Amino acid sequence: MKTTDKRAPRTDGEATRKRILTAAGELYAEHGLAETTNKMVAQRAEVDLASINYHFGNRNGLYQAVLGEAHRRLINLVDLERIAHSDDPVEEKLRQLFDYLVNRDTRQKGQWPIRVLYREVMSPSSHLLTLGENQIYPKIGMIQSIVSDITGIPANDPALLRCMLNVIAPCAMLHVVSQFELAPAQRLSAMPSQDLVDHLYRFAMAGLAVSGEHYRAKH
Template sequence: MSTNTRKTAAKQPKRASRADGAATRLHLLNIAGQVFAERGFADATSKEICERAGTPMASVNYHFGSREALYEAALVEAHRQIVGLDELEALIAGLSDPREKLRAVLSRFVGLSTSASTPWGFMVMLREVLSPSASIPALIEKAVRPKATFILGLIGEVLGLNPKAPAVQRAVMFAVLPCVAMMVAPKQMQASLLPAVVKDKDALAEDFVRFVTAGLDALAIAYRSDNRR
């Protein structure tokens, strides 16, 4: 066996080990997300997570450093499960009209609020909203801010204003927060009180887009001749 062949053979187990480690880390993250969704951060223990994952007790510390760091990673993943930045960027790929871009994004947001699928990320985020943890700053920087920047840029385009303008920031709240409210509202309550909404999801998305764009049109007109931004 040549020297190069021996070196290649020696490296193969290390590559396999790294792959196994990455798979174990991902598995732990997924199980932890389910446990955090069921119990919340305060009541979820590393012991239960490892037992349900079928991994050694030291796995949480080995792969994440601490239970707190595992929860932080689960929060970031939860936000990605709801909607990822790569997904948002894909929605507007090939579109040049800012309004069409906004339509695609808002329709997706409304679709999320009416989806029957509920990955563990939804419950983890809901628990975090109701009882914020010390991981909020990390969640903002790693998951929320990049998507907020994306949405600010998009609505800034529609309004013809700098994305950093106060008017754009307010417009993002008007456009996005109703979607968040629809996401967290119990599906049973929606079906009982507003049955027409549940029956025609496409009409809900279309009317919501009309509602938001009409409001943005009014803001654009108001700020064209107004020095306030």
């Protein structure tokens, strides 16, 4: 009698992939890319090396996946799209953006995603370009649309990039200083998040209003 061997599809593939990502992220955060081998990742994730190659192709593929996952956990494109495409007044969108970024930072403090990204930014590799294309630039585009609507400056005008710097830089600095146990950083961390949100919003709105007026006066 002829029999057929029908193997049931694996249902734990995604769970294994997530376990590898978490293990790799923790190790990259602790030791950096150069000092972390796939063997170390496999041991922590309790998988074999073949599983890493199956899910990520190679060491570079794994690191890029970790960077992408870290950035997604820190700033999720879906969340930014929800804010940018809502029917709320554009000023309220900016406040929601700061609220999202500040409170997202509080939840991520001390966790591996922010530490992995900090390592990559402070000592950038070629993988940062890939992260920019896949994660950073689309998210900047969402913020750009909000800032453009507030100032009236077209999205393709260099003047808008200067405005973007004033909006994004303070939030980025919150992530950076959270990595240090310095007195100013500790005092910032101890502040009520809503106070930080209100300050960043007022500061940004004042600057964006002036920038918009300056742009219209020149054009």
